[in-house]
Amino acid sequence: MFGLQKFLLLLVLTCFGQLVHGIIHGGKAPESSMRYMVSVQNNGGHVCGGFLITNNFVVTAAHCYHYHPTHVVLGNHNLKNGQMVAIKKKFVHNSYESPETGDDIMLLQLATTNGLRDVIQLPHAEIDLTANEVCQVAGWGKTMSGGKYVGELRVVDVSVINPQVCKNQWSQLPANVICAGGYGTSKGFCQGDSGGPLVCKGFAVGIVSFNHNRNCNYPELPNVYTDISKYLQWIDMILHNHQGLTVKPHMFCCLHY
Template identity: 90%
Template structure:
């Protein structure tokens, strides 16, 4: 869920992708080339079949079938890190923007503001919204995260914070990736830094 988020400006973030199965939206992702999408590896368990490109509203946009799924080789569970999957699209896409990945030497600093975007619920018990949402979150010092989550994988970025009322909120219990929503996030918000 994207807590305390707002609607995304029209025409912006056209690299965002809705990863779907026959039941609808299961995960967010983003275009990195005209035929590859990055999403979370735990989404593999939802049996994604296609993506929706080019629109902030899930009811519109271009539907493209998924040709191949490549789960990061060391992925086990979201809690252990490496929660990344590449989706190869069945056709190339020249109509939509690709995300501009940062260079590897760029480091995020504490309190630097980043944006998180996606679809889903916006509050505890709320309905899933079909419009792309966005929220600003601040980067947290890695040691602060380590104090709260000693098993924190080295390749994640903490942002938003423990007990925050905004950001992406998800709780994974053991290997079960069911989402449980709370008035405040009770787990740290962690993200991955992808570079080109």
């Protein structure tokens, strides 16, 4: 009987932990604080995160393509109250093969451009990140391995990891990545957070790509993000060819039309 009571208590604590914790050991994002965040969805619901860089283009991870996304939900931290917008076209980086080999970036062109949208700035060029610099990552993903997606946006602080330290921890690490969170901490991202931004100094500098063996409880290796600064020309080319606009990196701050 005592063993059953302990089991039930553990079950209750686990359930409450899933409700309280954000991403991994984070918290609920302040209302309207990150309105550039986008939930990338298929007919079954949320599959990945993403973020607006213009009023009709979203950046997300290339590996999210395999979930066959059909639309996004934007405009609210609570997915039940957001606006659903169809995806018009998907642009996967032409060198992408898998998250572990790199180039894990995709642009989504939305079907409608009605209304003003909150966007997030991209870095002007290669951004200088220092080891232990505190950044943020957010999403509607799982709060533990094997858990469930959450309905309200969660955010957590993560520290940047020195690139050489990250390479030493991973036996194989793709080029053009940033490491932050996971290694030596209890904070980071989990499944369902893929495609969301790593935000440092107010810029979206990274895209959630992969962790170690899909383990969130918690991995011994660093979390890995695609380094957006390495793909600014590619992003500019897509926007120019499909929106009739040449967008220089420094202009992203002003795209609210």
